[in-house]
Amino acid sequence: MTFGQWQTPNVSTDGTANYTPAFPVLSLYDPIVRFLSRDRAWRSYLLRLLSAAEGQTIVDAGCGTGTFLKTLARDRPGARLIGVDPDDKVLNLAREKLTGSDIELRRGYLRDLVDLIGPDSVTHVVCSLVLHQVPMGEKRAGLKAMFATLKPGGTILIADYGLQRTAVMRNLFRLVQAVDGKENTQPNADGILPELIVETGFDEVAELKVFFTPTGSISIYRGRKPGS
Ligand SMILES: C[S@@+](CC[C@H](N)C(=O)[O-])C[C@H]1O[C@@H](n2cnc3c(N)ncnc32)[C@H](O)[C@@H]1O
Numbered sequence: 001m002t003f004g005q006w007q008t009p010n011v012s013t014d015g016t017a018n019y020t021p022a023f024p025v026l027s028l029y030d031p032i033v034r035f036l037s038r039d040r041a042w043r044s045y046l047l048r049l050l051s052a053a054e055g056q057t058i059v060d061a062g063c064g065t066g067t068f069l070k071t072l073a074r075d076r077p078g079a080r081l082i083g084v085d086p087d088d089k090v091l092n093l094a095r096e097k098l099t100g101s102d103i104e105l106r107r108g109y110l111r112d113l114v115d116l117i118g119p120d121s122v123t124h125v126v127c128s129l130v131l132h133q134v135p136m137g138e139k140r141a142g143l144k145a146m147f148a149t150l151k152p153g154g155t156i157l158i159a160d161y162g163l164q165r166t167a168v169m170r171n172l173f174r175l176v177q178a179v180d181g182k183e184n185t186q187p188n189a190d191g192i193l194p195e196l197i198v199e200t201g202f203d204e205v206a207e208l209k210v211f212f213t214p215t216g217s218i219s220i221y222r223g224r225k226p227g228s
Pocket of ligand 1: 019020021033061062063064065067068084085086087090108109110111127128129130134138
């Protein structure tokens with residue numbers, strides 16, 4: 001299978017949008033992400049940023065095969081957990097991986113979050129490795145929907161390819177660009193994410209950490225919805 005075929009559009013429920021599948025051979029997705037993105041390092045960092053308070057609701061937007069949800073179920077047992085992804089095949093894998101937990105899985109795009117979950121209803125939205133592969137319109141619409149579904153004072157945590165600061169990182173990131181296409185990925189490499197997060201209305205926006213990986217640097221961004 002060529003990279004071009006990998007990007008074959010998938011029509012959404014309303015027939016207007018499409019997405020890049022997590023990986024052509026889904027059974028290989030987890031080990032490949034482990035190796036190519038050093039996901040253990042940045043997922044443990046994300047976990048530390050999520051407080052252990054009872055009563056929180058955490059949404060994993062574009063949850064893929066449910067790797068982070070599984071960690072959350074183990075380490076944040078008091079939280080209500082919701083995973084959203086547009087790909088049925090990926091959701092089926094997540095369902096298998098999460099058997100025995102009461103995590104809720106829903107099918108939809110980032111932009112559908114409010115319809116799927118409701119406005120002002122969750123304390124955290126986490127979104128990892130999704131925004132770099134969606135068009136600018138979906139980056140904006142997705143962030144807007146995350147904002148709307150958060151309670152005032154709630155936070156978003158984004159882990160994704162961000163500003164590629166050095167020639168080495170820009171060259172390594174070319175592998176991701178060969179797979180996911182340049183149009184959607186280049187704005188991330190140019191550092192657009194914090195601007196978009198601020199533009200959406202979040203405050204206290206910060207790039208908290210940068211992880212160097214074999215496929216470029218992955219940044220952790222946090223933003224807070226204004227209010228109590
Ligand atoms: C590279 S995978 C990352 C999965 C997971 N977040 C992780 O960290 O392993 C990207 C995921 O985003 C999903 N996706 C692609 N476009 C999306 C969109 N517009 N809204 C929500 N999810 C999307 C894909 O189905 C895929 O599962």
